[in-house]
Amino acid sequence: MAQSDTVDRILDAAEELFAERGFSETSLRMITSKAKVNLAAVNYHFGSKNALIHAVFARFLTPFSATLEKAFDELEESCGDQPPTLNQTLWALTESAVRMPQRNEKGISIFMRLLGLAYTQSQGHLRKFLEQEYGDPFSRFMRLLKAATPQLSAVDRYWRIQFMLGATAFTMSSSDALRDILQNKTGVETSVQEIAMRLVPFLAAGMQAGDTMLVPPKGSKVSVA
Amino acid sequence: MAQSDTVDRILDAAEELFAERGFSETSLRMITSKAKVNLAAVNYHFGSKNALIHAVFARFLTPFSATLEKAFDELEESCGDQPPTLNQTLWALTESAVRMPQRNEKGISIFMRLLGLAYTQSQGHLRKFLEQEYGDPFSRFMRLLKAATPQLSAVDRYWRIQFMLGATAFTMSSSDALRDILQNKTGVETSVQEIAMRLVPFLAAGMQAGDTMLVPPKGSKVSVA
DNA sequence: GTCTGTTTTAAACATACGTTTGAAGCCAAT
DNA sequence: ATTGGCTTCAAACGTATGTTTAAAACAGAC
Numbered sequence: 001m002a003q004s005d006t007v008d009r010i011l012d013a014a015e016e017l018f019a020e021r022g023f024s025e026t027s028l029r030m031i032t033s034k035a036k037v038n039l040a041a042v043n044y045h046f047g048s049k050n051a052l053i054h055a056v057f058a059r060f061l062t063p064f065s066a067t068l069e070k071a072f073d074e075l076e077e078s079c080g081d082q083p084p085t086l087n088q089t090l091w092a093l094t095e096s097a098v099r100m101p102q103r104n105e106k107g108i109s110i111f112m113r114l115l116g117l118a119y120t121q122s123q124g125h126l127r128k129f130l131e132q133e134y135g136d137p138f139s140r141f142m143r144l145l146k147a148a149t150p151q152l153s154a155v156d157r158y159w160r161i162q163f164m165l166g167a168t169a170f171t172m173s174s175s176d177a178l179r180d181i182l183q184n185k186t187g188v189e190t191s192v193q194e195i196a197m198r199l200v201p202f203l204a205a206g207m208q209a210g211d212t213m214l215v216p217p218k219g220s221k222v223s224v225a
Numbered sequence: 226m227a228q229s230d231t232v233d234r235i236l237d238a239a240e241e242l243f244a245e246r247g248f249s250e251t252s253l254r255m256i257t258s259k260a261k262v263n264l265a266a267v268n269y270h271f272g273s274k275n276a277l278i279h280a281v282f283a284r285f286l287t288p289f290s291a292t293l294e295k296a297f298d299e300l301e302e303s304c305g306d307q308p309p310t311l312n313q314t315l316w317a318l319t320e321s322a323v324r325m326p327q328r329n330e331k332g333i334s335i336f337m338r339l340l341g342l343a344y345t346q347s348q349g350h351l352r353k354f355l356e357q358e359y360g361d362p363f364s365r366f367m368r369l370l371k372a373a374t375p376q377l378s379a380v381d382r383y384w385r386i387q388f389m390l391g392a393t394a395f396t397m398s399s400s401d402a403l404r405d406i407l408q409n410k411t412g413v414e415t416s417v418q419e420i421a422m423r424l425v426p427f428l429a430a431g432m433q434a435g436d437t438m439l440v441p442p443k444g445s446k447v448s449v450a
Numbered sequence: 451g452t453c454t455g456t457t458t459t460a461a462a463c464a465t466a467c468g469t470t471t472g473a474a475g476c477c478a479a480t
Numbered sequence: 481a482t483t484g485g486c487t488t489c490a491a492a493c494g495t496a497t498g499t500t501t502a503a504a505a506c507a508g509a510c
Binding site for chain 2: 024160
Binding site: 027029 | 466467468469470471
């Protein structure tokens with residue numbers, strides 16, 4: 001097929017370049033020349049650069065959110081009437097991400113980086129698009145987190161969820177670069193799965209931290225407001 | 226003084242706009258019109274847009290790294306021959322950041338967001354500049370972390386430090402927006418200090434998480450590579 | 451008051467961008 | 481063979497960007 005070949009080549013090239021360089025820093029000319037298609041093809045097939053960005057996300061997120069919903073369904077069913085634990089919830093998310101069919105070996109890490117960029121680069125249109133299209137599974141995840149951490153006050157939970165999001169988005173958004181640094185330093189190769197397996201315990205521990213440590217050490221100048 | 230007035234107004238406007246919109250998405254015309262100076266003033270005083278970006282970072286980082294070095298000096302001295310604990314190290318950093326003289330109330334959160342962007346947006350020149358100019362205090366912080374977490378393998382420590390950086394940069398960088406959301410939801414006011422007081426225990430707990438949780442729950446399809 | 455070096459200004463420059471155009475190419479159905 | 485609807489293509493469009501220029505404005509020293 002001629003059409004979908006061009007469309008897919010554009011999506012592949014765009015996905016990779018966006019992940020490498022960010023959205024604003026990637027021009028349509030870079031994308032089309034990497035995809036070996038004519039410059040006008042993007043506007044012909046997608047309508048605009050922003051619509052292409054949306055399409056890149058939709059190609060991954062639509063099947064992913066379906067997978068995730070199913071994983072949450074199974075998890076809640078297997079738990080009977082008691083809510084899933086924090087660990088179970090985090091792992092359900094992680095596994096859904098890792099098990100997504102990948103276009104190539106970098107598939108998931110490229111996409112993680114894109115998600116990080118989506119959160120980080122304040123592209124208003126992207127944020128709106130993601131909220132509108134994929135807000136439901138996100139809300140569900142939040143509800144599960146709430147049920148899994150009943151010991152936390154609403155305010156504590158709120159902030160700790162932000163911390164989790166931050167650690168995840170940030171790490172994933174620079175994971176290629178970080179992996180390269182680590183490999184240069186130690187010669188150790190790191191897969192996205194391994195990063196996830198290190199991240200989840202970190203998040204779970206932070207989420208469940210006691211608040212005894214809330215008090216700064218003796219002599220600290222940070223005062224409780 | 227005419228010069229430094231113009232220079233400072235440019236730096237103020239640039240700092241704020243960069244933090245709001247990122248580097249590539251902020252044009253010199255936006256900056257100069259916000260600063261109410263002539264367009265050419267940037268190239269006259271700084272030489273180029275990239276040099277302006279460097280100057281924005283230097284204005285904050287140079288005094289901050291001095292403060293931080295002093296805090297580390299005091300901390301190590303007060304600890305005698307045994308290394309500072311993780312908690313002490315994190316609090317030394319936090320206090321140095323919070324106590325920096327701020328140009329306005331948003332000062333610290335604006336700058337946190339800039340640091341996050343510096344890490345995220347792959348602006349090669351910025352990364353090189355930061356490493357070159359401020360690599361030393363950063364390395365020292367890393368050494369302290371290493372001494373404070375002898376139980377961690379080098380690889381574990383490496384990734385958990387990335388997670389800490391992520392949670393911090395991400396949260397602080399969007400703390401204004403987050404604070405507003407929280408206030409609208411719960412009517413609770415939150416200061417940067419309070420966020421830090423919630424963040425540090427989260428980080429310390431994550432950093433010191435046992436690795437028993439490294440194993441996914443029963444039935445998980447994520448395999449140890 | 452005049453001169454000197456610095457700073458500000460308006461205008462222009464070259465380049466890169468996203469997008470549009472209209473013709474050409476293609477392929478299946480008639 | 482010809483039609484008709486997609487798709488591709490080279491070229492151009494208008495706009496925005498970072499940077500440069502050369503003249504004007506300014507300030508302090510003599």
